[in-house]
Amino acid sequence: MTSLVPVVLCGGSGTRFWPLSTDANPKQFLRLWQGKSLFQITIARLSGRGAAPALIICNKVHEAEIRRQLAEIGAGEATILLEPERRDSAAAIAVAAAWVARRHGADVPIGIFPSDQLIGDEAAFRHALDLAAILAREGRLVTFGITPDRPATEFGYVERAAPIAAHPGAFEVASFHEKPEAAVAAGYIASGRFDWNSGMFVFTAAGFLAQAEIHMKAILDAARLATTRAVEIGGAWHLDAEAFGQAEKKSIDYALFEHASGVATVPVACGWSDVGNWRSAQVELPKDAAGNVVIGDAKAKETAGSIIVTDGLPVRVLGVEGLAVVVSAAGVLVTRLEDAARLKEIV
Numbered sequence: 503m504t505s506l507v508p509v510v511l512c513g514g515s516g517t518r519f520w521p522l523s524t525d526a527n528p529k530q531f532l533r534l535w536q537g538k539s540l541f542q543i544t545i546a547r548l549s550g551r552g553a554a555p556a557l558i559i560c561n562k563v564h565e566a567e568i569r570r571q572l573a574e575i576g577a578g579e580a581t582i583l584l585e586p587e588r589r590d591s592a593a594a595i596a597v598a599a600a601w602v603a604r605r606h607g608a609d610v611p612i613g614i615f616p617s618d619q620l621i622g623d624e625a626a627f628r629h630a631l632d633l634a635a636i637l638a639r640e641g642r643l644v645t646f647g648i649t650p651d652r653p654a655t656e657f658g659y660v661e662r663a664a665p666i667a668a669h670p671g672a673f674e675v676a677s678f679h680e681k682p683e684a685a686v687a688a689g690y691i692a693s694g695r696f697d698w699n700s701g702m703f704v705f706t707a708a709g710f711l712a713q714a715e716i717h718m719k720a721i722l723d724a725a726r727l728a729t730t731r732a733v734e735i736g737g738a739w740h741l742d743a744e745a746f747g748q749a750e751k752k753s754i755d756y757a758l759f760e761h762a763s764g765v766a767t768v769p770v771a772c773g774w775s776d777v778g779n780w781r782s783a784q785v786e787l788p789k790d791a792a793g794n795v796v797i798g799d800a801k802a803k804e805t806a807g808s809i810i811v812t813d814g815l816p817v818r819v820l821g822v823e824g825l826a827v828v829v830s831a832a833g834v835l836v837t838r839l840e841d842a843a844r845l846k847e848i849v
């Protein structure tokens with residue numbers, strides 16, 4: 503692993519994988535992936551090869567689950583920073599930069615990684631990280647571009663400008679647009695100049711703080727104070743609630759990346775997926791011969807291209823196609839997979 507400090511953001515809420523995910527047990531902690539969670543897979547991906555232990559930033563309500571999952575994969579040396587409440591990703595990332603600046607130095611590259619993504623080609627991922635760390639040491643904020651395959655409205659878009667001559671594989675960023683309307687997204691794709699923003703970022707604290715001072719100063723000040731006043735209890739660090747509560751709730755994309763200068767992008771084909779809903783889970787998980795994902799006490803007959811999950815009750819599915827059927831103590835979901843992305847309309 504590249505010499506960067508890996509920061510894992512663990513603040514997702516519980517709607518996308520309802521009824522298995524709930525606010526108490528969001529997507530990143532579900533053990534859907536051969537018994538492992540996306541959080542555990544993310545930590546394992548960032549470990550080894552001399553990497554610094556991860557810095558995990560999460561809500562205090564998830565402390566016990568985080569510790570349990572870290573212990574299971576032998577990653578107990580990670581540092582845990584606990585948020586008293588959810589203030590979105592700009593505040594969480596500002597905390598990361600403030601923490602790393604004090605503990606590791608302002609010129610050490612920091613990698614920001616969502617805890618709920620899959621990466622199929624880890625060699626390509628590491629190669630891109632190495633390049634990003636070099637760019638970060640030059641003061642740049644680095645994004646990773648994913649080639650879009652549809653005009654998605656749930657992602658940010660990064661517009662590539664000129665290649666950076668000294669660093670083949672990297673480009674200047676002309677513009678950054680978070681979650682455009684469908685028609686705008688279609689135009690971006692037709693132009694051939696836009697990639698999806700992966701949600702992973704690399705920069706040094708110095709590079710980040712210089713831009714954050716300009717574009718998100720109030721959030722930065724609140725996050726810095728909350729970090730300076732953090733207290734350690736039982737091996738985890740609690741951010742100061744009063745200071746952190748002053749940070750405006752804003753995502754890093756709207757707060758910073760849409761406005762920042764000196765941003766570079768590294769397009770990377772690494773089998774990236776943000777596993778955003780049951781449909782993408784059906785695509786990513788191992789399937790039987792009929793293309794069904796079956797997890798728990800479930801059986802499917804004369805059924806194809808579906809995902810059937812239960813965490814308790816026996817589930818039997820007969821003669822359907824392209825469905826998600828998910829049963830848990832919290833509820834029952836039945837939807838066509840093509841509609842799975844619309845779950846938040848009813849949950």
Ligand SMILES: Nc1nc2c(ncn2[C@@H]2O[C@H](COP(=O)(O)OP(=O)(O)O[C@H]3O[C@H](CO)[C@@H](O)[C@H](O)[C@@H]3O)[C@@H](O)[C@H]2O)c(=O)[nH]1
Pocket residue numbers: 511512513514559560561585587588589590591594615616617618656657658659680681698699700701755776
């Ligand atoms: N610790 C912490 N983490 C948070 C918080 N809010 C969000 N996060 C973390 O920040 C990451 C992104 O947050 P999301 O809310 O899931 O963002 P998104 O809508 O999916 O959009 C982002 O990711 C897309 C790729 O999946 C990008 O395309 C888009 O531009 C943006 O960066 C996730 O890992 C999430 O856990 C918070 O309050 N606290």
